[in-house]
Amino acid sequence: MKSIWCFFTSLKLFLISGLVFIAFGAVGSILISAVPEVFGDMDHDIFFTWLKKLGFANFSATFWLYGFLAALAIINLNTLICSLDKLPFILGQINRPRVKDKHSYLRWTVFAPYLAHLGFLLVILGHLVSSASGFKSENNVYYTGEILPVPHMAAYLRLENFTPKFFASGMPRQFYSEVTLFDEHKKPLKKQIISINHPLFYRGAGFYQSSFGEELDQLELTVQDGTGRPRLIRLAEKERKMLGGGRVLTLKTLTSDFRGQGFGMAYFELTTPSGINSGAAYLIRGRNSVNLGKSKVTITDVVTKTYTVLTINQDKGAYLVLIGALLMTLFALVTAAVDYRKFLN
Amino acid sequence: MINTHYLWFQIALIGYLFSFIFFICHSMFFPKRSLMAGKIILLAAVLLHLSAMILRGVAASHTPVANFFESMNQFIFFIALASLIHIWRRHNGLAVIFPLLVVVVSAVFTLRISSRITEMYPALQSIWFEIHVLSAFASYGLFTMGASLSILYFLRRNNKLKYFNENLPACAALDKNASSLNAWGFFWFSFSMLTGGIWAYYAWGNYWIWTAKEIWSALLWVYYAVYIHTRFTPRWAGKRANALSVIGFWVMIFTFLGVNLMLRSSHSF
Numbered sequence: 001m002k003s004i005w006c007f008f009t010s011l012k013l014f015l016i017s018g019l020v021f022i023a024f025g026a027v028g029s030i031l032i033s034a035v036p037e038v039f040g041d042m043d044h045d046i047f048f049t050w051l052k053k054l055g056f057a058n059f060s061a062t063f064w065l066y067g068f069l070a071a072l073a074i075i076n077l078n079t080l081i082c083s084l085d086k087l088p089f090i091l092g093q094i095n096r097p098r099v100k101d102k103h104s105y106l107r108w109t110v111f112a113p114y115l116a117h118l119g120f121l122l123v124i125l126g127h128l129v130s131s132a133s134g135f136k137s138e139n140n141v142y143y144t145g146e147i148l149p150v151p152h153m154a155a156y157l158r159l160e161n162f163t164p165k166f167f168a169s170g171m172p173r174q175f176y177s178e179v180t181l182f183d184e185h186k187k188p189l190k191k192q193i194i195s196i197n198h199p200l201f202y203r204g205a206g207f208y209q210s211s212f213g214e215e216l217d218q219l220e221l222t223v224q225d226g227t228g229r230p231r232l233i234r235l236a237e238k239e240r241k242m243l244g245g246g247r248v249l250t251l252k253t254l255t256s257d258f259r260g261q262g263f264g265m266a267y268f269e270l271t272t273p274s275g276i277n278s279g280a281a282y283l284i285r286g287r288n289s290v291n292l293g294k295s296k297v298t299i300t301d302v303v304t305k306t307y308t309v310l311t312i313n314q315d316k317g318a319y320l321v322l323i324g325a326l327l328m329t330l331f332a333l334v335t336a337a338v339d340y341r342k343f344l345n
Numbered sequence: 346m347i348n349t350h351y352l353w354f355q356i357a358l359i360g361y362l363f364s365f366i367f368f369i370c371h372s373m374f375f376p377k378r379s380l381m382a383g384k385i386i387l388l389a390a391v392l393l394h395l396s397a398m399i400l401r402g403v404a405a406s407h408t409p410v411a412n413f414f415e416s417m418n419q420f421i422f423f424i425a426l427a428s429l430i431h432i433w434r435r436h437n438g439l440a441v442i443f444p445l446l447v448v449v450v451s452a453v454f455t456l457r458i459s460s461r462i463t464e465m466y467p468a469l470q471s472i473w474f475e476i477h478v479l480s481a482f483a484s485y486g487l488f489t490m491g492a493s494l495s496i497l498y499f500l501r502r503n504n505k506l507k508y509f510n511e512n513l514p515a516c517a518a519l520d521k522n523a524s525s526l527n528a529w530g531f532f533w534f535s536f537s538m539l540t541g542g543i544w545a546y547y548a549w550g551n552y553w554i555w556t557a558k559e560i561w562s563a564l565l566w567v568y569y570a571v572y573i574h575t576r577f578t579p580r581w582a583g584k585r586a587n588a589l590s591v592i593g594f595w596v597m598i599f600t601f602l603g604v605n606l607m608l609r610s611s612h613s614f
Contacts, residue, residue, distance in 0.1 A: 018571035029557040313550035336528035
């Protein structure tokens with residue numbers, strides 16, 4: 001038992017497992033870039049969920065990850081056991097009587113390495129929590145004015161307004177999504193403008209601005225009514241409009257692969273007392289028309305609706321990682337700035 | 346204004362080249378005069394380079410950390426700054442020859458890159474990103490200086506300094522200085538990882554993503570953690586620790602340039 005304890009307190013173990021960690025990581029960095037079909041989804045899912053789904057199935061590409069994680073586990077065990085081993089010594093330093101001199105106020109720095117180690121353990125613990133819990137949800141589309149559910153949460157979100165800003169070159173500068181968050185009873189909870197780098201946080205979940213788009217919503221048409229006079233109407237997909245004289249115009253399908261003003265196709269059906277006429281019109285910039293029997297339907301404009309795309313993530317380990325990293329950085333500073341070893345006896 | 350900052354950058358690079366030549370002269374031929382001349386030229390070049398980057402930042406309306414040209418500028422600047430601080434404190438001209446060689450080679454490479462000002466992607470418009478990048482380059486400067494002292498450690502240890510006029514400190518002092526510089530580099534790199542994590546968390550909701558760059562950043566961090574621990578292992582201190590310090594420079598170079606140029610990563614330029 002004692003020999004196992006000594007093995008795990010050894011600094012040599014850290015040096016060797018650290019170098020093994022580096023070797024596996026170096027191999028992994030090449031494979032991650034070279035095999036995107038395996039690693040492409042790695043960041044879009046909770047880590048252990050991804051590992052369970054794709055890890056063993058693609059062992060030839062993911063083998064390094066097991067070595068990487070095993071070396072990391074040994075480093076952690078080494079750090080933990082080494083810190084526990086040194087605990088009596090650390091506690092002994094607290095009450096030790098000493099001669100006072102001008103540097104006495106720096107005596108506390110003897111604890112710096114142990115606090116840095118504690119920080120490291122917290123970072124890894126936080127990573128473990130992040131890798132096993134919470135959720136990641138990408139490509140959540142919210143249309144202006146519509147209350148839509150939030151995935152994994154008993155909440156709803158409504159996009160009130162969306163404003164994209166661009167540089168003169170046309171490159172995106174910033175996206176602003178003004179949103180209202182509702183509880184499960186659709187009672188408003190929070191109003192905020194989400195933009196890139198400024199997410200909305202609610203119950204441990206962050207709502208991040210990801211993208212935006214425009215979707216074809218309605219067509220503005222000129223069509224002859226029952227008396228033969230042109231009439232301006234708006235039609236959405238599957239919508240029917242009575243034109244008078246027993247005539248009904250239906251927009252059966254409306255397809256587009258465009259963002260607002262590009263290309264697409266509309267398929268109409270005109271029901272008259274004498275029968276059914278149908279036809280399709282391409283949606284191109286400007287007017288286009290289709291003859292349905294003796295009637296002419298002219299597309300005069302397209303009506304679009306804007307949507308925002310949000311990523312909604314819940315990371316339960318993030319704060320542990322933050323506290324751990326802060327501790328580590330702070331005491332790395334102390335270790336660099338003060339030669340604490342002169343206070344050790 | 347765009348031309349001015351590029352012109353100042355070029356003049357600063359000529360300054361780096363001349364200070365490099367003066368420090369070689371100081372180490373081999375004219376110990377006293379060349380040292381002072383080298384120091385003054387290096388100081389002027391660093392100040393000019395800093396001014397060039399400020400001018401570029403004003404012209405671009407953002408901190409110049411948005412593209413490869415600007416990153417190379419930061420890389421060169423922080424190595425030159427670390428050299429300047431070291432030479433001013435220690436008066437050890439031989440110690441800055443290696444960092445200035447890295448500066449001159451990087452500068453020649455940088456002159457071949459497009460210097461066009463680019464707009465900042467929305468995700469990069471964050472104070473956390475700017476601190477993250479600047480602290481990473483501060484650490485690179487310190488690691489380079491640490492590696493340089495470790496090289497001198499080996500030269501001194503193997504009595505290869507007979508061709509130089511330099512009155513170098515003993516091996517133990519070089520070892521201690523290298524250790525101190527690498528420890529400061531480790532702090533700045535830790536700070537860079539902390540701020541990078543905060544930035545990524547605010548931008549995308551992930552403080553860590555599995556890309557080649559992030560893996561190599563973790564490797565570099567663990568590498569220098571291993572180096573720092575060698576200070577407490579009698580068998581590893583000295584020769585092995587200094588060998589790690591020299592190799593660490595190449596690990597750092599690969600983390601910065603190798604990953605950007607050879608592997609696909611979200612950090613690539």
